[in-house]
Amino acid sequence: MAGICAIVTGGPVSRRANLEDEKGESVARRPWVDNEQCISCGICIANCPQVFRFDAHGKSECYNPAGAAEDVIQTQAVELCPVSCIGWEEE
Numbered sequence: 001m002a003g004i005c006a007i008v009t010g011g012p013v014s015r016r017a018n019l020e021d022e023k024g025e026s027v028a029r030r031p032w033v034d035n036e037q038c039i040s041c042g043i044c045i046a047n048c049p050q051v052f053r054f055d056a057h058g059k060s061e062c063y064n065p066a067g068a069a070e071d072v073i074q075t076q077a078v079e080l081c082p083v084s085c086i087g088w089e090e091e
Ligand code: SF4
Pocket: 033, 037, 038, 039, 040, 041, 042, 043, 044, 045, 059, 060, 077, 080, 081, 082, 083, 084, 085, 086
């Protein structure tokens, strides 16, 4: 469970992203799921359903980064993910 996933969690990652929510509004940073590490437990989706959902492959994806406050996403999804595969993208 260590490896790159632990590096990504809770801190900025080098991926560049279009930092906009689903309405096209800018957000300071957005959560990002390493879907290769996701075990589809559903914790992040249950706790932040306005932010995360299952994709077509049954993995979590962030579909609305502005769907909850950052501290809620951090404490209810990032910190509770059992495989630590949710991080933040920053510009
Ligand atoms: S909490 Fe982590 S492992 Fe569980 S569905 Fe969300 S991203 Fe996947």
